[in-house]
Amino acid sequence: MSDPRFHLPLAPGEQAGFVALAGSLDGSARDRVRAALGAALAWAGARRRPEVVVDVRAVRLVDAGTIRLLLDAHQAAADAGRALRLVGPRAAVSRAIEAAGAGPRLLPGTSESHEDGDPRLTVPDGADDLARATAERRRTEIDQARIRARIQQQAVDGEVRATRRTLLADLRERLRADPRALVDDRFLALADADTVHTAILMAATIVGSADACELRLDDAAATVRLRSFAEDEFATSRSYPLRDDEGRLLGVLTMRYRTGEPRAGRPKIVVECAEVALAVTGRPDRPAPPG
Numbered sequence: 001m002s003d004p005r006f007h008l009p010l011a012p013g014e015q016a017g018f019v020a021l022a023g024s025l026d027g028s029a030r031d032r033v034r035a036a037l038g039a040a041l042a043w044a045g046a047r048r049r050p051e052v053v054v055d056v057r058a059v060r061l062v063d064a065g066t067i068r069l070l071l072d073a074h075q076a077a078a079d080a081g082r083a084l085r086l087v088g089p090r091a092a093v094s095r096a097i098e099a100a101g102a103g104p105r106l107l108p109g110t111s112e113s114h115e116d117g118d119p120r121l122t123v124p125d126g127a128d129d130l131a132r133a134t135a136e137r138r139r140t141e142i143d144q145a146r147i148r149a150r151i152q153q154q155a156v157d158g159e160v161r162a163t164r165r166t167l168l169a170d171l172r173e174r175l176r177a178d179p180r181a182l183v184d185d186r187f188l189a190l191a192d193a194d195t196v197h198t199a200i201l202m203a204a205t206i207v208g209s210a211d212a213c214e215l216r217l218d219d220a221a222a223t224v225r226l227r228s229f230a231e232d233e234f235a236t237s238r239s240y241p242l243r244d245d246e247g248r249l250l251g252v253l254t255m256r257y258r259t260g261e262p263r264a265g266r267p268k269i270v271v272e273c274a275e276v277a278l279a280v281t282g283r284p285d286r287p288a289p290p291g
Helices: 027-046 064-079 091-099 127-177 185-190 193-206 267-281
Strands: 007-009 016-025 051-062 083-087 120-122 212-217 222-225 236-243 249-257
Touching: 016 027, 027 051, 027 064, 027 127, 051 064, 051 091, 064 083, 064 091, 127 185, 127 193, 185 267, 193 212, 193 249, 193 267, 236 267, 249 267
Parallel strands: 016 051, 051 083
Antiparallel strands: 007 016, 007 120, 212 222, 212 249, 236 249
């Protein structure tokens, strides 16, 4: 009669994933043994333990399929940079492992018993052990999925930042020659909202010759400033409402000058282009930027 059990360590300082098997491990116990080994491997992986210990002192016999599971678990542990060792196999179990040619991997330096005093959680026979093993594996899979998602998001964020820097650097050069580069189709097709907001401020300084500027967005009551400034630092301040074709307020662009009047600037062009750029960015049917 098959009677596999497994235990998982409770103490935070435990250095190994621990699984204890018992009974006759034949075909009828295969799924439970697989789940128990998987849970121990997952536990050790999630907690970065260097070793998985399989206690087989209470195992009466093993068949070829169970030995294959042990070999697979041994290989999985090795692939993850961990060791897997058996503890206290009976003579019959050792002979079966040797006969299967698995002795060099499963029996080298086999321990007679697991260390005394290791705190363990014993899981009852039957459905509870499989459910607990499945839950442990599921938690590990969720943790790994979260890590992968975080890494992928970091990669995407890095690509977005790199694209934004490239777009703005290119726009800076083009604005010096073309005051309407802000509304170039190639730029607006690739730029996201944050990039457009920064580009408007850039146009205000390059084309509008502003010494400082700020953009207040009506939709979120947000303010984007090119740089911090004190009110008394500037002699002139000009604010321009930005509206779409239907007259809806999109935001307010303020340009500040240290001299009394703008220096050969073209604030009107900046305002016209800013209105177009904001309207295009906020359009519901606007396709998302690539990436």
